[in-house]
Amino acid sequence: MNEYVANESRYEQMEYRRCGRTGVLLPKVSLGMWHNFGGVDDYERSRTILRHAFDQGITHLDLANNYGPPHGSAEETLGRVMDEDLRPYRDELFISTKAGYDMWPGPYGEWGSRKYLMASLNQSLKRMRLDYVDMFYTHRFDPNTPMEETLQALVDIVRQGKALYVGISNWPLEPTRFAINYLRERDVPPLIYQGKLNMLNRAPMEEGILDLCHQEGVGFIAFSPLAQGLLTDRYLNGIPTDSRMARGKFLRKEMLTDELLAQIQQWNAEAESKGMTLAEWALRWILEQQGVTSVLVGASSVEQLDKNLRVVKG
C-alpha cells in the first residue's frame, strides 16, 4: 500500500458531540475493535477499515486488553497501523482501552484490583505502541474488590500520565453513582459511561444509568448498537457463512428465534418505508436518546462502515 495521507475533508464528513459537560467532542459514530481486528483476521483488511474510518472523521477508536482473538492482538493491530499510517495523526485520535475481563492466567489477570489494572494498562501501551491512551476504562464492576481500590487506580493512572481521562463500563447504577462522586472529588471526573444500548436491549435506559449520566454531565457511548448485526439486513434471509453468527461464539444461532426474526423483519419494513436501512434506523434511534454521545459500531468491511455512517448525514 502507498504511503497514507488522510482525506483532507475528513472533518466535513462527520458531526461531533460534546461528551457530557466536558471539553471533549466525540464523533457521533465511533469504531470498536472487539471483532475484525485480531491476529486471526486479515491485517490488510483491518488496516483498510481503520484508515477509511479516520478518513470519514471517525476520531474515536475503542479497544480493550483482551480484544482479538487472541487476547491483546487487536491492540497489536492498532500499534502496527499507528506505525505504518496513523502516527502523524496521533493528536487527532481519541483512543480508549479497558481492563476488567480475563486477560492472563492467575489471580492478577482479571477483575478490578490495582495490581491488575496498572499491569494491564502498561501491557496495552506497549502493544499499541503508545505513550498514553486518551481514555482508560474499568471494563466491569468487581463485587469482591473495594470500589475505592479500583477507582483510586484510575485516578493514579491519570496522575501518571498514562491516560488523559477515565471511563466506566458495565457498572450497575449505584456503584456508578459512587464512582462519579469518588472520581470527581479527586479531580478526575469520569468522561463517559460505556453500556450496551440498542433497540433490543434498553437496560441503561430502564435502569436509570442514561439519566444519571445526563444529570451528572458524564457522556454515554452505546456499545453493540446493532445488536452485533441483528439490527441490520445481515440475517433477514438466513445466516451468511462469513457472519458473526456463523462463527457462533458471541452471537449464537439459538438467539435468532422465529419471534425475533419477525420483529427484525417488521422493523426492516418500517425503516424502508421511511427511506432508511434498518441499521441506519437503529443507530438513529440510539442517537436520539437524551444523554447519548456516540454509537460504537463494529464493522467487518468498509461497505458496512459506510452504510452505518449514513446516520451522520441528514
Ligand SMILES: NC(=O)c1ccc[n+]([C@@H]2O[C@H](COP(=O)([O-])OP(=O)(O)OC[C@H]3O[C@@H](n4cnc5c(N)ncnc54)[C@H](OP(=O)(O)O)[C@@H]3O)[C@@H](O)[C@H]2O)c1
Ligand atoms: N464495554 C463492553 O463490555 C463492550 C462489549 C461489547 C462491545 N463493546 C464495544 O463496542 C464495539 C461494537 O460492538 P459490536 O461489534 O457488537 O457492534 P455492532 O455494531 O452492534 O455489531 C457489529 C457487527 O455487526 C455486523 N454489521 C455492522 N454493520 C453492518 C451493516 N451495515 N450491515 C450488515 N452487518 C453489519 C458486522 O458483523 P459480521 O461480522 O457478521 O459482518 C459487525 O462486525 C466493540 O468493538 C467494542 O469496542 C464493548
